[in-house]
Amino acid sequence: MTSPTPAPTPALSISCPTNVTVPSPAGAAVVVMFTAPATTGGVGPVQVSCTRTSGSPFTVGATAVLCTATDAASASTSCSFTVTVTAPVPQLLRTRFLAFGDSTTAGEVTTPTGTRLGDGSVNSRLVVIPSASYPTQLLMQLRARYTGQATAFQVINAGSPGEWAEDGAIRLPGVMSSVRPEAVLLLQGANEIGA
Known part of the structure; x- marks a missing residue:
């Protein structure tokens, strides 16, 4: 009797959070929280690292965050999302x-x-x-x-x-x-x- 063939390990995949937009009331950097990327498949344990971490400060503008998942078999995959910090809309006191x-x-x-004048101008x-x-x-x-x-x-x-x-x-x-x-x-x- 032969042993059953083990099921193949599903491919490693990673899913990033949706893009995040937060206001900066004073136009300065703000701390931005976002959910960690979710992973499925791969050979455990799976390590996830991102170029920016949740809870770190982001300056005004758009910042791309790249996240990479690497499993125990050294397989890796990546995803990205954007954190946008908006500046305050300026206001004038007089209108x-x-x-x-x-x-x-x-x-x-x-x-x-x-028409032209006598001097040609x-x-x-x-x-x-x-x-x-x-x-x-x-x-x-x-x-x-x-x-x-x-x-x-x-x-x-x-x-x-x-x-x-x-x-x-x-x-x-x-x-x-x-x-x-x-x-x-x-x-x-x-x-x-x-x-």
Whole structure:
């Protein structure tokens, strides 16, 4: 009578935990806990090692963790997962801005007319294009950077093309009273240069 053939040893396999995402309230490294990888098969005992251990600090960003299982017969297999530490979303204390000034604030730009002057240079004219103004550009940048406050931001454009600084000084108190901004961006005096 022959002995029964022993069942073959199942191949060693390892299963890593799912990806882990944790916030970092202060933007510093945080201790991250994760479950140990599970193993099946192989010749016991099976040793598991990972490039980072549960309970170790992780900095802001994504860190790949590679885990390797090795059995008594020196067979090995690996798996990996990612630990992501997210930075805090920045917040501004002020969200209502007044951009006060002259034509530069209003968005006045030089555009060619398509005609040439006697010296061959292209004739141009000044036109106000609000979407090209720095207040509009600032609003878009604030909304892109401070996503948690995107809908709260206001940048009121109180630019007045051709305004001299002395006229702006007269106009400013009324605009401040009606707009009631939390911060003011002031650009005046360009019209006096060379006057």
